[in-house]
Amino acid sequence: MSDLTKEKNKKFSIKQSCPVRNVLDRFGDKWSVLILLVLDQEGTMRFNEIHQAIGDISQKMLTVSLRTLEADGLVSRKIYAQIPPKVEYKLTDLGHSLIPHIDALANWANQNLQTITANRLAFKN
Template sequence: MPVPPIDTADESEQEICRQHLQILALIGDKWTILVIGRLRDRTLRFGELHRAVTGISQRMLTRTLRQLERDGLLTRTVHPSVPPRVEYTLTELGSTLLDSLSYLAEWATTNRQQITANRRHYDATHQGD
């Protein structure tokens, strides 16, 4: 069941800007992007996510999953079994983020060679700065 939006009529521009920056920091985090990308097609258990997201520690995965759940981008379902089976699924809101992330990934793919060349040129011309 979707949570009704908060009335922002009384919020200052500074508060709204702060909230925007927090959200952008979350969705710009590499672990967030990788977790959401892995959940794109199906529900996964914690261990499956941990194996699928190369390089993430269990602690960082737990933190990332909690934040995404808190923000309503995924749901956590605990199945009563021994040991408990915990599954993660993107919410409708989380799924809406996939299109934007796909555009960013496409942009990165299209421009990666130019950016790499620019970095090499900059590094070569700014040695000793």
């Protein structure tokens, strides 16, 4: 490997300095993208509404995923001072700016799923 190639690849080798790894690591889990899509479709939602919309996510995993998305500034959480407490989640402007890219990836996946599935089957054999 040439020194130039090594230098180019160096930017990908350290997670903190690699924007691609840093951001995509947050979406590599099973739920974050789905939560973003649900909030984009439905708008402002309460925890149980998100949980029901997704279905097979555990409450713990939903909590962890929402906190991560909130920490990244993609989802906002509003707590109402009432009894029982009411908490609502919605996409931030940053979260909304990500949706067209997620939609593009979802469209690509839908268009290519059959080919990918066939390739996986052929690879196993």
